[in-house]
Amino acid sequence: MVLAILFVFLVHLFLGVPLFISLLLSSFVGFLFIDMGLAVRIMPQQFFSGIDSFALLAIPLFVLGGNLLNASGLTPKLMAFSKSLVGHYKGGLGYVNVTSSVFFAGVNGSAVADTTALGTILVPAMEKEGYSKGFAAGLTAGSSLIGPIIPPSIFMIIYSSLTNVSVGDLFLAGIIPGLILSVIFMLMNWVYAHKHDLKVNEEGFSIRNVLVTGYQALPALFAPLLIVFSIVFGIVTPTESGALIVIYSIIVGLTIGTLNWILLKKAIIESMKLTSAIFIIIAASSILTWVLGYAEVPKDFAKLLTPFIDNITLVLFILSGITFFVGMLMEEVSALVLLTPIFAPIALVAGVDPIHLGIIITMNITIALITPPMGACLYVASAVSKIPLMTMFREILPFIFFALIVLTIVILFPSIVLFLPEIFN
Template sequence: MSLIMLGSFFILMFSGMPLYLSLVTTALTGIIALGDWSLIRVLAQQFYGGMDSFALMAIPFFVLTGILMNKSGLTDRLLEFSRLLVGSVRGGLGYVNVVAGIVLAGVNGSAAADASALGTLLIPAMVKDGFSPPYAAGLTAGSSLIGPIIPPSVFMIIYASMTNTSIGGLFAAGVLPGLLLGGAFMVMNYFYSRKNNMPILDSKAIRAEAGKTLKRSFSAILAPVIIIGGIVTGIVTPTESGALAVAYCLIVGVFLTRGLTLKGIWESLYETARLTSSIFLIMGAATIIGWLLKWDQVPQRFAMFLTQSGLVQSPFLLMIVFSAIIFPIGMFMEEVSTLSLLTPIFAPLAIKAGIDPLHFGVVMTLNVTIALITPPMGACNYIVAAIGRVKLSDVFIHIWPFIGVSMLVLLIIIAFPPITTFIPRLLGL
């Protein structure tokens, strides 16, 4: 039955059918293969149950916050702040790209949103500064991966809602891995800039504007502080934190930057509804598939195979195997679907093997996130190619070093669990 469902899904997906319909149709195919028509009555209940989670309410707020930041001009101010920090060294705009990715990661938790914001402003500027277009696009796509790792994170919220893991703890666990990923991309930019003798920006001009830049960017920096600080300290829930961030962006965008109009607010609400409804539909449909796989005892058979092979006794090897499974699947499947389908199968086995739930949650999230820049389905590649007016084939060719560096960071995180567990333990989460 499982093989029939897998074949059906890929045929439907590559035929161009919307992803959630492909998943629902695959579920119907599985029921037909089982021959138990009574299961059809449970489909609607499972579909709704996949979306009926309090934790998931935070997603629309974080998405809306990111959109409002872009429309209100707050994102531009964050980029100015990033330029002030690292813009006056050789290849400075490359470092600005990465630092801006880290700062924006604390706002919306979406790699696609970060790729769009960073690409619009930085790819043309980097090309003008002498960077090759494929490298500028690749670095922007790589920087956008930091978004789902550093809190808040849409992927982490989905994972936490499916495993009853603390969202605050998971968010805290993602801070050091996100900074490690950003540091790795900075090292890449260092060697690229040295090799290609990239120009050094005028540090005097940047420092001369330091006071003005800090004053302008202060209001923008407060947004991630509200989101991350409120959640990690336990003052507010993730949903409440997202709502506060939305309210803050509305007030600042209307009265301070004056970049938000009624039309802009309406467009932001529409875009948020469009993006989040697609996420919720995919989650509901993926829940049906996961339920059918459990009905057919696929997780149990997979667990038995891993137990007999001895991999469950080695947490390191087990996570390497999981990563080896997730990576190729993520190359062809949408990320929310990958996370929704594989988490119920992998997470119980990881916990059984003695892996910390927060550690495994970050590893799972990073695995799925890397798929966002992995051809042929990597959504961020399409975004930066379109925005930067770079040939998609060039992006696909030049993205592999960034994928390799991301996989190296993933391996380091797997090998050294304290990278993920240190901050949550320090905060008592």
């Protein structure tokens, strides 16, 4: 049955059938092996129950909050602040690219949105500074991985809804891995800048400029702090935090930003399109998850891992490898919804901390965003930088390699992930 489901899914995937339809048809094939009478009752029930979650309501709210902050004209202010901090070094725009991704992570948490916003502005500017267009696009796509790892993160919200792990703990756990990733990409930029002897920004460093740009960017910088600390200290639930950030974004945008009713309407429509796509994938994935559970696929998979169950590190590497491979071929939300219910019980038996597992899964499916052949950020970076897709595939390889190095470090040293949650608990 599993092979039949996999075959049908892959055929539809390569034919370009919309993902949620591929998931529904694959589930239908599964019911052919179980009981078609069940399909009539189970498919509608699971389709609805998969998204009937108060926790998932946080997703459209966080997406809308990020879109409203972007519509308020705060994106250039974040980039200006980044430039005032690190733009004076050799290869300064590369550092600005990575630093801006860190700041953007707290605003929208979307790697694709990060690639689009930064790539449009920074790739041409970096090319003028002496960067090759390929490296500039690769750095933009690579640093966009920071977005879903540093809070807020849509992937972490979905993982939390599937495992009942605290969203606040997951948000805290993602901060240090995200910062490590940013340091690695900055080191890559440092090597490139010195190897190609890029020029130094003549404007130099100015404390006054840092203070001025920092003050202008303060409303956007305050948003992630409002999200994380309101959840961590138990003031609001994640969903309520999402509503809070929407209200905050509207107030900031209408008072000191460029938000108007036209941009507000556009932000709402864009948020509806994105979240409706996410929710319909979650709903369709929930049906396939039920089919696999009914067929006891998780139990069979757990039996395969029984010989390694006493070795936590080996179990994590196996689960990580499977997640990465599936993420390369599937849309990331689907991969997350399908694999988490299977992996979480196995990891629990092996003694893996569920927060640690959540960050590992999040990092894997995030890295898959820049991994051929299905990485969404690769296609966006190729489009905004106007370079051939195959060239983009080649340029991104070093960034994938070093991102996997960071993932390996996170697997080997759980304290990197658990340090902040333990402090605040």
